[in-house]
Amino acid sequence: MQLGLLLELLARWMRRDLLVVNVSGESMLPTLRPTDVLFCSRSRPRYVQAIVLDEQLMPQGDVTRHVKRITGLAGDVRDDTRIWPGFVWVEGDNHVASTDSRQWGPIRIERLTAVALAMLRSGKVTDLRPRSRGPKLNLRKHVIEVWRDWSRGITTRGVVRPDAFGFSLSSVHAYYPTPWEVARQALESIEITPEDVFVDYGCGRGEC
Amino acid sequence: MLIVALQYPFRRVVGIELLAPLAATARRNVARYPLRCEIFEADASSFPLPDEATVVYVFNSFGADVLPEVFRRIDESLARRPRRIRLLTYGIEPVTLSSFFEQQPQVLALRLLLYVLEPSRVSI
Numbered sequence: 001m002q003l004g005l006l007l008e009l010l011a012r013w014m015r016r017d018l019l020v021v022n023v024s025g026e027s028m029l030p031t032l033r034p035t036d037v038l039f040c041s042r043s044r045p046r047y048v049q050a051i052v053l054d055e056q057l058m059p060q061g062d063v064t065r066h067v068k069r070i071t072g073l074a075g076d077v078r079d080d081t082r083i084w085p086g087f088v089w090v091e092g093d094n095h096v097a098s099t100d101s102r103q104w105g106p107i108r109i110e111r112l113t114a115v116a117l118a119m120l121r122s123g124k125v126t127d128l129r130p131r132s133r134g135p136k137l138n139l140r141k142h143v144i145e146v147w148r149d150w151s152r153g154i155t156t157r158g159v160v161r162p163d164a165f166g167f168s169l170s171s172v173h174a175y176y177p178t179p180w181e182v183a184r185q186a187l188e189s190i191e192i193t194p195e196d197v198f199v200d201y202g203c204g205r206g207e208c
Numbered sequence: 209m210l211i212v213a214l215q216y217p218f219r220r221v222v223g224i225e226l227l228a229p230l231a232a233t234a235r236r237n238v239a240r241y242p243l244r245c246e247i248f249e250a251d252a253s254s255f256p257l258p259d260e261a262t263v264v265y266v267f268n269s270f271g272a273d274v275l276p277e278v279f280r281r282i283d284e285s286l287a288r289r290p291r292r293i294r295l296l297t298y299g300i301e302p303v304t305l306s307s308f309f310e311q312q313p314q315v316l317a318l319r320l321l322l323y324v325l326e327p328s329r330v331s332i
């Protein structure tokens with residue numbers, strides 16, 4: 001097992017970003033078999049690869065997690081349907097056994113909850129990360145964030161999911177901070193006087 | 209965003225957060241600005257926008273059912289006290305927003321949009 005993958009899994013686990021899924025069902029054969037274990041990142045997938053959809057977000061009545069592959073992005077046409085911005089097309093690798101976008105239609109991007117990083121099968125770990133580009137952990141950014149929190153005595157890191165507090169994910173999204181540079185750019189671009197009052201809807205931990 | 213906003217000369221900075229643990233952390237994070245910053249633990253869809261608010265930031269933390277309610281609160285506040293509100297949004301699809309507002313947003317950064325709202329020009 002490569003050191004890089006191990007480090008990434010460890011780092012993501014420490015950031016509470018790691019999701020471990022037991023595979024059941026045959027919709028992703030031959031890529032994934034029942035009893036395989038998937039290590040996933042909760043970051044939103046950006047590229048075409050195996051992904052996990054969350055239980056609460058699936059069409060009504062469906063209560064299991066689904067592992068599918070993104071096979072179409074906005075603008076593509078699948079089954080005579082043009083995929084709208086904000087949606088993707090997902091399919092299982094095993095077309096015969098899989099229920100997916102061919103029945104559901106395009107899926108909102110918000111419904112993609114995790115992206116597969118690695119697979120564990122009979123003691124052997126396989127790297128599932130895309131070769132060239134993918135949701136890699138940005139070590140430099142990570143170090144800067146840790147230092148920023150520590151030096152200011154604040155807590156800003158980690159993803160908080162509202163479903164852990166009993167809120168439905170369809171009405172409240174997981175909390176991610178706005179990037180600092182974006183926040184600063186926004187406030188630089190408008191004129192602010194001491195008369196102004198700022199209101200942040202959904203402020204999270206307050207950092208951004 | 210609150211901590212960044214506190215670096216600017218706002219008279220008051222208000223945060224609204226639904227989840228208690230996040231609100232508690234936010235309070236700790238802004239504890240050094242006790243007079244200028246307030247955190248409310250409330251549901252954004254029912255929290256009335258303070259009528260003194262002039263800059264409003266909406267992050268994409270809301271689903272399709274809550275977002276219209278948030279804009280309705282802004283609209284109500286504008287009706288109560290006509291004024292200019294600058295609305296900043298991040299991570300919300302322009303398509304979603306243009307169904308609320310007639311005007312074109314100013315694009316500040318990737319997916320960061322600015323709307324300047326005036327009472328007559330808001331349509332929800």
